[in-house]
Amino acid sequence: xxxxxxxxxxxxxxxxxxxxxxxxxxxxxxxxxxxxxxxxxxxxxxxxxxxxxxxxxxxxxxxxxxxxxxxxxxxxxxxxxxxxxxxxxxxxxxxxxxxxxxxxxxxxxxxxxxxxxxxxxxxxxxxxxxxxxxxxxxxxxxxxxxxxxxxxxxxxxxxxxxxxxxxxxxxxxxxxxxxx
Amino acid sequence: xxxxxxxxxxxxxxxxxxxxxxxxxxxxxxxxxxxxxxxxxxxxxxxxxxxxxxxxxxxxxxxxxxxxxxxxxxxxxxxxxxxxxxxxxxxxxxxxxxxx
Numbered sequence: 001x002x003x004x005x006x007x008x009x010x011x012x013x014x015x016x017x018x019x020x021x022x023x024x025x026x027x028x029x030x031x032x033x034x035x036x037x038x039x040x041x042x043x044x045x046x047x048x049x050x051x052x053x054x055x056x057x058x059x060x061x062x063x064x065x066x067x068x069x070x071x072x073x074x075x076x077x078x079x080x081x082x083x084x085x086x087x088x089x090x091x092x093x094x095x096x097x098x099x100x101x102x103x104x105x106x107x108x109x110x111x112x113x114x115x116x117x118x119x120x121x122x123x124x125x126x127x128x129x130x131x132x133x134x135x136x137x138x139x140x141x142x143x144x145x146x147x148x149x150x151x152x153x154x155x156x157x158x159x160x161x162x163x164x165x166x167x168x169x170x171x172x173x174x175x176x177x178x179x180x
Numbered sequence: 181x182x183x184x185x186x187x188x189x190x191x192x193x194x195x196x197x198x199x200x201x202x203x204x205x206x207x208x209x210x211x212x213x214x215x216x217x218x219x220x221x222x223x224x225x226x227x228x229x230x231x232x233x234x235x236x237x238x239x240x241x242x243x244x245x246x247x248x249x250x251x252x253x254x255x256x257x258x259x260x261x262x263x264x265x266x267x268x269x270x271x272x273x274x275x276x277x278x279x280x
Contacts, residue, residue: 002200002201002202003200003201007221008225009221009224009225010224010225011275030225032225037217050204050205051204051205051206052210052267053204053205053206053207053209053210054206054207054209054210054213054265054267054268055204055206055209055210055213055214055267056267057213057266057267057268057269057270057271058255058266058267061271062272062273077236077250077251077252078251080252081252120204122214122217122218122221123218124203124204124206124214125201125202125203125204126202126203126204127202128202142234142249143234143235143236143249143251143273143275144273144275145273145275170225
């Protein structure tokens with residue numbers, strides 16, 4: 001295990017007035033998010049688990065690597081793929097309170113659970129699965145992205161490096177295991 | 181060589197580090213799906229999918245075959261209409277919000 005390439009995506013941009021031209025023009029500062037591709041692994045297969053050869057896209061989903069979030073958040077559309085399967089793939093944890101969380105200015109109710117997540121990148125690299133505590137969010141009117149939080153095993157004893165690509169058009173993020 | 185005969189410890193070059201990468205062993209279907217995922221990534225930040233923002237898109241062979249706010253419904257609809265396995269369909273949420 002060594003590293004994964006994170007995908008830099010522009011989810012929004014911030015405009016400002018550039019006065020170096022006549023007349024002034026509007027320039028957009030692209031705001032990149034680092035994305036990681038996660039895979040929900042059946043617990044029964046964890047010993048010696050290898051990624052499926054056909055990728056199994058129903059269990060694959062993209063998540064923003066969000067070091068500002070503590071726990072990992074799974075949207076309803078994501079975690080319900082495995083909820084109710086013949087072997088329970090979500091180990092539910094009983095909450096002692098029912099306070100919602102706020103994501104993007106909206107309140108979200110959730111159940112707390114533990115799931116097995118593996119990570120992959122868009123060039124074919126992968127990292128083995130690890131149990132991860134997640135918030136399984138209730139349905140929302142608008143789809144929201146999954147967030148990989150700081151307490152995830154994928155961010156434990158690893159480092160996230162940001163480089164500038166050769167053509168300086170977009171950042172390049174790596175998630176690296178420094179114990180190489 | 182160190183004076184006591186012990187070879188100096190030299191960190192491996194950066195290229196050796198890359199040899200530790202774990203790579204998936206994909207079949208043809210998996211390679212095609214990975215290529216589609218790469219295609220989505222390449223076009224995501226270019227605004228190619230802006231018209232679908234706030235929705236999931238379903239991509240096969242570098243073509244958007246459907247879009248929906250409901251991921252499960254999208255997979256089932258595209259699979260039923262095309263006969264393509266759900267596992268082959270690459271889905272991505274378009275969350276890009278371009279401010280004016």
